[in-house]
Amino acid sequence: MAVTTSLKVGEVKIPEDADFRLFKSMCEENDGWKLEVNKAQTMVWTKANELSDFKMVKVRCVFDDIDIATMYDVLHDPQYRKTWDRTMLEGAEICAINPNNDIGYYAIRSPPPLKNRDFVTQRSWLDCGYEKIIFNHSVNHSARPPRKGVIRGTSYLTGYYLVKLEDRKTQLTYVSQSDPKGNLPAWAVNKLTKMFAPKVIGRIYKAAKGYEAWKSKNRPEFKPWANPEQMMSSLPKFNPADVASDEKLAASNESLEEGELEEADFKDEDY
Template sequence: MPSDTTKEEEETVVYKTPFPLTGEEVSNAGRRYRLPAKNDFLAFRNYADSLEGYSLRCNRPNDTIVWSKKVKGESLNVVKVFSVYPGVDPQTMYDMLQDGLYRVVWDTYRIEAFCIVQLSPNTDIGYYAAKSPATGVTNRDFVNQRAWHSAGNGEFIIFNTSVPHRDVPTNYLKANKISSDSVVRGFSKITGYLIRPWEDKGTKGCCLTYVTQCDVGGWIPTMVMNYVTTKASPNTVKTVRGAVAGFTEWVPKQSDYQRTWTSDPDPFDVPSLENITIQFAKEKWAGESGSS
């Protein structure tokens, strides 16, 4: 994408992702952004599927498992949520999570959200501002570089990481008279979804692995944020469950519906793929009838 500044004047964005982005660089608004390569999506898949270092925090048999992980040298934990959706096709889940128009319908915390710039066919930079779910806590906003990939066989990946962009300064909402409330700029080191088919005991559908390491900023102590994030994660699953159910009813009512995010499946160039989290869930739930 063309830049309005010379290469010498451009700032190279430094990424904080737990794995490097290795694609080509592109210029926009005075900065050099790095695109993800195909192998970076595989790196995210492996990252999201791994259970190394995680501690189990919540187990709802045949529904949801939540883990958290401490990262050496960092105060913020990584939180991972695995959930199953019987009867929901992986493509439907992927489309629902990608659809910005439908998000207006189901995301009750949304203040403003839009695409700032499309960097490549499967990468963009977007703005998202959300109401705080807690009284007395300031609203948050994020500027995230987001990327997505269809890996074939019902597997899809979406992940984001926060980046700067000059079109959305920290006073964006007030400056554009969208909201007079104060807002704190948050930072997503990594947040993403791994969508895969799910089949167990004759039941088919999809499963969703959600992983996040996110600093919401402001005055909230890290210890409190780690606790709240872990406890609130099952509520995210509940929201997604309701949203995907409504999505199947919403789509047919759209007269000119377009999936701008679709692409031909591009499987990873590896002999086989592990499904560590899926296997763990099946084994753990096999002998359980209650919840913990």
């Protein structure tokens, strides 16, 4: 069954309370999800959906020595991400919509035989103290048109849900409902998802352990995701004329051949 929200691919819209509640329920409820991995306080589920042949993925992990505020900052901070995200080719904030919404660009390095992917998304967030949500969905912005040789993926609804369990004990849940496009067979993407998702969580945890020391030397006062005046003064303002429709977004996708793919092509150490 598809997850539906008021947020549509290609449309810039400020999320409603119901959208945040729906994303929270996706993170908390496990009905219809298949448990794929359960080890070392990390659980991975998958779920079929009606939007594409690619399964939704959900990863939940409990960190016994990371406070929720630090984890939230790590997930937000674009400068710090450049230091730890080994899959990122390029990341950039394009514009600010309001103090809790922006539009950004993210390009992902894929190991052979896969083509690189990129995404343009509206990112939205909500900080309730003991729980925090960050999620995104794909839009199309004139500042970042499709690039030759890179496949433009689609995020229907992807993000993080953080819950404070104790002072330095945080539960992180990641949910992705997306489509990498191209001519990848569904089995390949679903296999990669199960391999890759737990590794991403591990890298986020390692990044969180080093964040406070890094931030103390890199503009410690600058956290635009938490300070509205910084958010609205540090980025260009959103112009609706720069965002194309869903139809144009779909038409702009370049179909690139990735050759014949076999399971043997996907080696765990590459991810």
